[in-house]
Every structure is written in C-alpha cells, then in structure tokens.
Amino acid sequence: MRLIRYLPDGQAFPNGSVLTIGNFDGVHVGHRMVLSALIEQAKSLGLQAVVMCFEPQPIEYFRAEAAPARVSTARDKIEQLSETGVDALYLVRFNDLLANMSAGQFVEMLVQRLNVQLLIVGDDFCFGKNRQGNFEYLKVAGEKYGFSVQRSHSFKIENERVSSTLVRRALENGRLDKVAVYLNRRFSMSGRVMHGHKRGRELGFPTANIRVKNRKTPLKGVFAVTITLESGVVYKGVANVGTRPSIEEATAVLLEAHLFEFSGDLYGQRVVVAFAKKLREEKKFENLEQLTQQILIDSEQAKTYFNQTLTS
Missing domain, CATH: 2.40.30.30 (Riboflavin kinase-like)
Known part of the structure; x- marks a missing residue:
C-alpha cells in the first residue's frame, strides 16, 4: 500500500481510481465491508483502490479537547488499512483550507487530483463547509464530472449499527468481548x-x-x-x-x-x-x-x- 500524505499537483492516477473517504477509526467490520466493496470494484474495473483519510480527524479539528477518544492511533490505522489490500492511502492534513472548502471545490479536487471514476461512501457521509455535501449531492456531481457513486449501507450486529462510536462505548464499558466482535480482532x-x-x-x-x-x-x-x-x-x-x-x-x-x-x-x-x-x-x-x-x-x-x- 502506498502511503501519500500530500495531494499531488496533477492527477495521481492517470487511469482513474475507485475511492472511498472517511475516518476509518478502528477499521471495524463495517469499515471492512466498505473496503471489500472498494477492492472488488477496483479489480473489476482495472483501477486503483484508494482510501482517503484526514489527520487530525475533522471532529478533532473542530472540537479540539472536547473530541471523543480515538479507537486507534494514526499509525495503527495505517497498519490496519494496509492489511486490507487497498492500493493507496491518502492521509491528508485537515486544516483551515479543507475546513473552509465548499462541497463543489472538494468534488473538483477529487476529480482533478485523484481522477475518481467510482466513489463509494457510507450512508451518513457528509463533506464540505458546514457539511453541505451528501450522497445526493455526489450523485448530481457525478453526472456532471463523469464518475459513479455507490452507497455503502450500514453493517449491523444484533440490530446495532457498527460504528466507531459503538466500539468506543463498548471499550469505555469494558466489554472487550463485544469489541472483539465489532473489530473482528482484539482491541x-x-x-x-x-x-x-x-x-x-x-x-x-x-x-x-x-x-x-x-x-x-x-x-x-x-x-x-x-x-x-x-x-x-x-x-x-x-x-x-x-x-x-x-x-x-x-x-x-x-x-x-x-x-x-x-x-x-x-x-x-x-x-x-x-x-x-x-x-x-x-x-x-x-x-x-x-x-x-x-x-x-x-x-x-x-x-x-x-x-x-x-x-x-
């Protein structure tokens, strides 16, 4: 897996990429469902499977000390993602520029820099200043710029949506048995x-x-x-x-x-x-x-x- 910390000036993938974006904190089973779909689609299209994450995580940028604890450090997350088989990870610094970027500017960045051909996002994905962009926004933008968008639905265990918040709550309560199920490994x-x-x-x-x-x-x-x-x-x-x-x-x-x-x-x-x-x-x-x-x-x-x- 290529680890890239800065967005390129030109297109990083001349043939195109299949991209997903998120925090991927803990790389739990819900994340792995998204990543499996990403890799499968990339292979079928002959493109690169690419993950985009931010450091610090946006919630840490906006809430500082009030942000919740992470499930995993940046280093551990990199190692966990590399084990999934994705081709590249963009670990982009989240700063004032990104925080104030409009949804339209963000999409243009994905098209111009990453040559995105297919974008797979979770069912709660929002982006852009004031979270103005969402799945429906991406569908319209995809028609304009020529890329496809797929929604990755929730992964549930015992009728609970597996999320980093769910993992964090189980850790705080000492339920390491549940955490091992959510992560498919010990914390x-x-x-x-x-x-x-x-x-x-x-x-x-x-x-x-x-x-x-x-x-x-x-x-x-x-x-x-x-x-x-x-x-x-x-x-x-x-x-x-x-x-x-x-x-x-x-x-x-x-x-x-x-x-x-x-x-x-x-x-x-x-x-x-x-x-x-x-x-x-x-x-x-x-x-x-x-x-x-x-x-x-x-x-x-x-x-x-x-x-x-x-x-x-």
Whole structure:
C-alpha cells in the first residue's frame, strides 16, 4: 500500500481510481465491508483502490479537547488499512483550507487530483463547509464530472449499527468481548517502550511503559493482555492503562504492561498490547504494600483467565 500524505499537483492516477473517504477509526467490520466493496470494484474495473483519510480527524479539528477518544492511533490505522489490500492511502492534513472548502471545490479536487471514476461512501457521509455535501449531492456531481457513486449501507450486529462510536462505548464499558466482535480482532494499542521510574521493578513487577499518544484513551483500568514483541514472540501479562494515582500525580495516560515469564530489555522496542479481559478499574492505594498485593491478585486473575481460555 502506498502511503501519500500530500495531494499531488496533477492527477495521481492517470487511469482513474475507485475511492472511498472517511475516518476509518478502528477499521471495524463495517469499515471492512466498505473496503471489500472498494477492492472488488477496483479489480473489476482495472483501477486503483484508494482510501482517503484526514489527520487530525475533522471532529478533532473542530472540537479540539472536547473530541471523543480515538479507537486507534494514526499509525495503527495505517497498519490496519494496509492489511486490507487497498492500493493507496491518502492521509491528508485537515486544516483551515479543507475546513473552509465548499462541497463543489472538494468534488473538483477529487476529480482533478485523484481522477475518481467510482466513489463509494457510507450512508451518513457528509463533506464540505458546514457539511453541505451528501450522497445526493455526489450523485448530481457525478453526472456532471463523469464518475459513479455507490452507497455503502450500514453493517449491523444484533440490530446495532457498527460504528466507531459503538466500539468506543463498548471499550469505555469494558466489554472487550463485544469489541472483539465489532473489530473482528482484539482491541490493541502499540508504541515504543520508554524508560520509566522503575517503580514496578522495585515492587517485583517490572513493566514495559508505553506513552499513549492519543489525546485521550478509549479505555482505562487493569486488564489481562497479550504483548507481541518486534520479534513476533507473544507473552501473556497484565496491564494498567491510566494515570497511576498510587505512584505519582499525573495527567498523561500511561500504558504499563507486566509480562509473565519474561526477563530482558525492551527499551526502544515497538510492542503491541492486545486487551483480552478487563479485571478492574484503576484506583489509588494507601501505600505501596497494598498496591503490591493488588498486583499479585491481578496477575493471578489474568493467569486464571488465560488458563481457562486455553482449556475451554
């Protein structure tokens, strides 16, 4: 997959493209339905399958700190999209220019820069300043500029429309079983292991400390997790996502993962932490002895969960 961060001055695809546009936050099963249709249509027409996303996401641009937490970071989204088989991803910077672009100017950009021949969009897709453009607008514009438009309908599970909002709500409620269904995989977070205060090592539970890059995290608490190293080796463990109230007064969210049966140096490695089961909420303990006892309990609960999963 080609990753392109700037729109070209001329046409990027002389033979034309099949395009879809959206946030694709989390790349859930509803997104994958759209992407499967995109790839299938592109192959049948002999064109490139292209995805357009924005960074930051438009809701983050307009609402800033009031924007909801992301399901996935930009990096994770890029990796998830690359695994689907699309040919190219335009990760376009959302700025004042795009925010003030009219629906007509936006369509002209798609025609002139991306040579769009077929556009596939979700049933709630809106675009242009003040969200003046929608599916019906695109149908009319397509007749004018010579491209086709297809509507991708909602993907439902148990009569609920699968969306990033639905995934986010399930994460906030600790329903990782539902999240795994919505994503068709376990929810995960990735990042580089950084140096911490080594307090976990002092307590007998060394941790891999990963700074959460998003402004907000969609979940908090203590979890049974798996940790995949750069080598591909997978460890089971327990992880805390939060601000560590028993250790320090902090506002930045940190992901701390304790790997079972691991010894070694992970500093600088990019690891993937997949969340299997929520064990409890994060809380502040009166002293480090209480914290140590709770970590022992958390670890045993995580090990019990994994052992039951293996035997079930």
